Amino acid sequence: MPDRITMQVTRYRPEEESGESVQEYEVPCSKDWVVLDGLNYIKDRLDGSLSYRWSCRMGVCGSCGMTVNGEPKLTCETFLSEYGSGPVRVEPLKNFPVIRDLVVEIGDFMRKLVMVKPWMIRDQEKPVSEGEYLQTPNELDEYKQFSMCINCMLCYSACPIYGLEPGFIGPAAIALAQRYNLDSRDEGSAERLDVLSEHDGIWGCTFVGECTEVCPKHVDPAGAIQRYKLTAALAGLKSFVLPRSAR
Amino acid sequence: MAKRSLEPMLWLLFSAGGVVSALLVPILVLLLGIAFPLGWLSAPNYEHLFAIVRHPLTRVALFGICVLSLFHGAHRFRFTLYDGLQIKHLNELINLFCYGGAIVLSLWAGYLLWAVP
Amino acid sequence: MSEHLRDHPAEHPGYTEYHPRWLRRRPSTYWWLERRAYVSFITRELSSIFIAWFIVYLLLFIRAVSRGDASYQQFLAWSRHPVVLVLNVVTFLFVVFHAFTWFNLAPKAMVVHVGGKPLPASVISASNYAAWVAATAFVVWLLLGG
Numbered sequence: 001m002p003d004r005i006t007m008q009v010t011r012y013r014p015e016e017e018s019g020e021s022v023q024e025y026e027v028p029c030s031k032d033w034v035v036l037d038g039l040n041y042i043k044d045r046l047d048g049s050l051s052y053r054w055s056c057r058m059g060v061c062g063s064c065g066m067t068v069n070g071e072p073k074l075t076c077e078t079f080l081s082e083y084g085s086g087p088v089r090v091e092p093l094k095n096f097p098v099i100r101d102l103v104v105e106i107g108d109f110m111r112k113l114v115m116v117k118p119w120m121i122r123d124q125e126k127p128v129s130e131g132e133y134l135q136t137p138n139e140l141d142e143y144k145q146f147s148m149c150i151n152c153m154l155c156y157s158a159c160p161i162y163g164l165e166p167g168f169i170g171p172a173a174i175a176l177a178q179r180y181n182l183d184s185r186d187e188g189s190a191e192r193l194d195v196l197s198e199h200d201g202i203w204g205c206t207f208v209g210e211c212t213e214v215c216p217k218h219v220d221p222a223g224a225i226q227r228y229k230l231t232a233a234l235a236g237l238k239s240f241v242l243p244r245s246a247r
Numbered sequence: 248m249a250k251r252s253l254e255p256m257l258w259l260l261f262s263a264g265g266v267v268s269a270l271l272v273p274i275l276v277l278l279l280g281i282a283f284p285l286g287w288l289s290a291p292n293y294e295h296l297f298a299i300v301r302h303p304l305t306r307v308a309l310f311g312i313c314v315l316s317l318f319h320g321a322h323r324f325r326f327t328l329y330d331g332l333q334i335k336h337l338n339e340l341i342n343l344f345c346y347g348g349a350i351v352l353s354l355w356a357g358y359l360l361w362a363v364p
Numbered sequence: 365m366s367e368h369l370r371d372h373p374a375e376h377p378g379y380t381e382y383h384p385r386w387l388r389r390r391p392s393t394y395w396w397l398e399r400r401a402y403v404s405f406i407t408r409e410l411s412s413i414f415i416a417w418f419i420v421y422l423l424l425f426i427r428a429v430s431r432g433d434a435s436y437q438q439f440l441a442w443s444r445h446p447v448v449l450v451l452n453v454v455t456f457l458f459v460v461f462h463a464f465t466w467f468n469l470a471p472k473a474m475v476v477h478v479g480g481k482p483l484p485a486s487v488i489s490a491s492n493y494a495a496w497v498a499a500t501a502f503v504v505w506l507l508l509g510g
Contacts, residue, residue, distance in 0.1 A: 014384035018377055070398070097386035105386055138480045160402060163391040164330055203254040206326045207469060208405045226473035229258055236255035262473070268415050269463040270499040276418055276459055278507055279425055280452030284443035291507055293433040299506060300429050309426065313419050320419075323412035331396060331406060352416075356423055363430045 005029040005080055006087040007038050009050065012098050020098070023047070024087070027080075035068055035075040035090060039102075052102040059216060062152030066102055067091040072157035072214050095156055095163040109153055112169045115195050116177035121188025139184040146179035146224055148217040155211035155221050167200030171211035171221030174202055178224040181231075189231075197232045205229070257322055257346075264319025267312055306360040313356040314349075321349035411462040414455040421452070467492040 004026050012020045025046050027038040036054055043050050054064040057076045064075045069089050080088060096104035126133065155171035156162045162170050177196060180186045196202050205225050212222040283290040291299075299305055325345040328334060334341070369376050378385050392398075396406045428439030442448060471488035 012387050014378040014387070016378075018385075020387065094389070095391075097388045099386055100384070136480075141481075160391065160395055161330060163395070164333060197255060198252065203252075203258065206323075206330065206405075206409070208402070209469070210399070210401050213401065220472075223472040226469070227475055229255075230262075230473045233255040233259045233262075236252075237259065240256070265462075265466050266470075268459070269466040270496055271503065272415060272418055272459045273456065273463050274500040274503045275422065276452060276456045278503070280418070280421060280443065281449070281456060284440045284449065288508060293429075293436055296436070296507070297429055300426060309422075313422065316415050316419050320412040320416040323409055324416070327406070327409040327412065331409070333391075333393060348416075352419060352423070356419070359423055359427050359430070363426070 002029055002085050005038070005083070005085065007035075007042065008087050008089045009039070009042070009102070010089075010091040011050070011101050012092075013049075014100065022089075029080050029086075031079075031081050033080045035066075035073070035078045035080060035088065036064055038080055038088070039075065039090070050102075051100045060150055062150035065093050065152045065154050065157065067094055067157065072154040074152060074154065074216050077216060093153060093157045095159070096153070106153060109151075109156060109170065109173070112173045113151070113176065116169065116173050117188060117192055117195070118173075118176040118180060120180065120183070120186050121191060122185070123187050133185045135184055142184070143179045143182040146175045146182070146219055146221075149176055149179070149219050149221075150217055152216065154214045154216065155219075158210040158214040160208060160210075161204050161206060165200060165204045167198075168204040169196065169201050171225065172219075174205075174228060175219055175221040175224040178228055181228070193232060193235055196228065197236065202229060202232065257318075260315065260318040261322035262319075264315035264317070264322075268316040268319055271312055272316065301363045306363060310356055310360050314353045317349040317352050317356075318346075321345040407458075408461060408465050411458040414458040415462070417451065418455050418459065421455075463496065467496065 005028075007025050007027055008022050009025060010020050011023050025038075025042045027041045027046075029038075034057075036057060039050065039052055039054075043052075052064070052066070054076065055061040056063070059074055059077045062074075065072060066075050067073070067090070068075065068078055069083065072093060075090070080086075090102065092098045092102045093104050096106060096108075099105050149172055151172060153172065159168075159171055161168050174196065177192050181189045181192060202225055207222060207226060209222045212220045215221065278288075282288050300309075322345070325341055328341050328345075329338065369379055370381055373379075373381075396402045425439060428435045443452070467489060470492055471485035474488060476483045476488065
């Protein structure tokens with residue numbers, strides 16, 4: 001394994017240039033170094049002007065998503081040694097506007113996430129005096145996988161439809177909606193159906209399946225979406241055939 | 248009430264068509280499109296084939312296969328045009344071509360199957 | 365600076381009124397060539413054209429059979445034409461690809477619960493394949509034996 005590895009980092013400085021450029025840096029390569037360590041080395045020792053997001057450095061906060069050699073990855077979980085003698089190309093996450101260098105604008109995702117109402121909705125809140133909500137292990141297993149999402153947006157970066165279709169709600173948001181729909185304590189499926197079943201909401205998805213491939217937490221958003229398509233379609237059919245019982 | 252959109256219905260048709268075409272079209276292509284013309288296997292004699300085709304059950308089944316497979320293909324092709332060629336701005340034209348084509352071919356299928364002597 | 369920016373936007377191309385201009389990268393027309401998974405996806409989607417072609421062929425077949433033995437034999441002769449034959453072979457390959465991808469992915473949409481627990485995806489996949497074998501056997505029996 002080589003001592004040093006070249007990192008080709010995309011730069012975008014709007015106050016100086018109107019487009020992207022690539023800058024090369026040589027960083028030490030130790031077997032326990034991840035791409036984030038390389039970026040931190042660059043910022044600390046080589047070029048303090050590099051901008052990027054990171055936080056927990058252990059794969060739970062979802063801040064450090066970037067495109068590494070063409071693949072969406074969490075840079076804190078991607079080892080430099082995976083790339084042999086390099087070079088390692090680091091670009092901002094695809095399908096998002098770039099604010100600066102490797103920092104992307106995630107406002108669209110945040111708005112779409114709120115639209116699906118990713119919180120417990122109940123017709124009647126249970127007062128504290130009545131005790132806790134009880135849930136069996138089987139009921140927990142129904143939605144547990146979808147609750148693992150860390151909002152890192154690698155799935156949005158991998159999804160070609162999200163890049164092409166401005167109205168598409170996107171994998172993580174739909175998986176999170178399912179996390180609540182499938183939770184036995186939640187009663188908000190009908191409310192979420194209105195948002196999701198709109199023309200572009202989920203119907204733009206053509207089951208490419210890349211979102212599931214790149215998810216670092218094995219959430220399987222593609223599965224969540226297909227399952228929801230069936231639920232939404234049957235609900236639509238029911239409301240068409242029996243309009244009164246649907247409401 | 249969820250906003251009345253045709254998308255969920257079209258997706259159900261697409262799914263049904265996907266199942267039907269996945270189950271039946273491969274063997275039908277193999278037999279009708281390749282094996283019979285090339286004379287592999289002992290192809291059925293004409294009387295046998297005709298008896299099968301004119302049976303009311305076969306006609307209904309064939310109609311179902313045709314309609315569902317056509318709508319499956321139309322739905323998938325529509326999205327391929329949107330995403331593959333990025334011509335979504337022509338979406339009315341694309342919808343007309345895809346679903347319109349499926350409807351026209353379904354009508355032809357219905358006529359042909361009804362008209363079997 | 366912000367007044368100058370607001371009044372003379374052309375002199376500050378890197379800025380909008382409120383923040384530096386974001387870089388918006390559009391997907392390329394050939395995005396589907398960029399990853400193997402995308403190529404595989406588009407191939408699967410293109411099977412739709414071949415399904416449509418087969419239905420047309422099937423309808424022509426039915427029409428030929430309806431018109432009598434002579435017309436049926438003529439149709440078979442036409443099907444032997446290299447262009448039609450090659451088209452049907454290609455159609456067969458695409459349709460088989462569609463079937464495999466469909467049966468592998470269908471379990472994701474259909475979660476069947478038995479006794480409180482969902483059935484594993486492999487069980488649903490296996491039953492799909494079993495159904496495929498059964499359907500194929502039925503068609504073969506119908507057309508060749510019966």
